[in-house]
Amino acid sequence: MLERCVARGRDEFAADYWGHQPLLSPAARLPRDFSDLLTPAMVDEIIAERGLRTPFIRMAREGTLVDRACFTRTGGFGALMPDQVDPDGVLTEFAAGATIVLQGLHRFWPPIIDFVRGMTSDIGHPVQTNAYITPPANRGFDPHYDVHDVFVLQVSGTKRWRVHEPVHHHPLADQPWTDHREAIAERAKDAPVIDTVLEPGDCLYLPRGWIHSAEAQGDTSIHLTVGVAPLTGHDVATAMIEALASEEELRASLPFGLAPVDAACTAEHTREVLDVLARLIAEKQEHLSDLAGDALATQYLDLTRPAPVRPLATLDAVAALGAETRVQWRDGLHGSLDGADPDTVVLKLPTKSISFPAVCEPALHAVLEGAPVSAGTLPGLDADDGLVVLRRLLREAVLVAL
Known part of the structure; x- marks a missing residue:
């Protein structure tokens, strides 16, 4: 997924830009735009039809957060949670110039779930995604820096970005921009390092600490902020x-x-x-x-989280599993084998451990390698024993059926 966001090779990006300096990648130099991830129609669907709750939505106007009571209310009979998004309130605030922020899209919007999973694999650090929907000629936040790296993906409309050098390099999560508010205000008076209007399909990479502000131009602007929390x-x-x-x-x-x-x-x-x-x-x-x-x-x-599993489909796959059915290790799930006991091999996962007879060790190694496997091709086991192992791994959400 990284190649969708940077107009540089992976090695060049890692050596020259990652954590060091911004990179502007115009749409013409990227493989495609970002309309598969989010569109204005998708934004309307999320707000109007998905029962969104705080903190997955917030709104801001000219650097100040809007009181959530202005755009949330109870969901009504059968869904009495008091903080569900109220589309009427969102419309009122948006029409008055407030930016809509959809937070944690990687937790509930399928195209972005897959995109973030791929970005996490490519970058090797935790990744998340928010969306910012800004009315024409408005801005959501004052000049500030983030405590995580960001890839700004312009989805639709245009937005002018001004980027200035840091006043506090490589800030940690507990070192917010508000600790340096005055220095940032002064730095923002200098000539920017980048002053550009992002068009649909453009991407801007900003390492944490780089000061930035953005203002929508003549149309409603929608951009995705892909945040990366680097381990340090x-x-x-x-x-x-x-x-x-x-x-x-x-x-x-x-x-x-x-x-x-x-x-x-x-x-x-x-x-x-x-x-x-x-x-x-x-x-x-x-x-x-x-x-x-x-x-x-x-x-x-x-x-981070591994790729999601579908419980009903998984149990159907268990019931239908045959000797030639292909299954694969769940993307993003980390595991290892412990064969210290001569009679048992233990598959160790982040949240649990699963024990198997020692004879299963070659088969489990094959599964861990990540290539598709089937019960009839597992080393060291016949097809019947292979089916027993794969059924258990499917039930334990270790494998997914292809």
């Missing part, structure tokens, strides 16, 4: 510090009567702690590296 060196360092909680030296109390209101009072003790940290990291480097790697993997899995 800070995540690795945090995981290592958490792992060192097992060290008695670091858990010990600092001296009695410390009262650390003055940095000079604690200088000696902080230096001692830093010396202990340096020694422990040197002594346990390989162990800490493994623990930090495990923590990073857990963080990634917590922030």
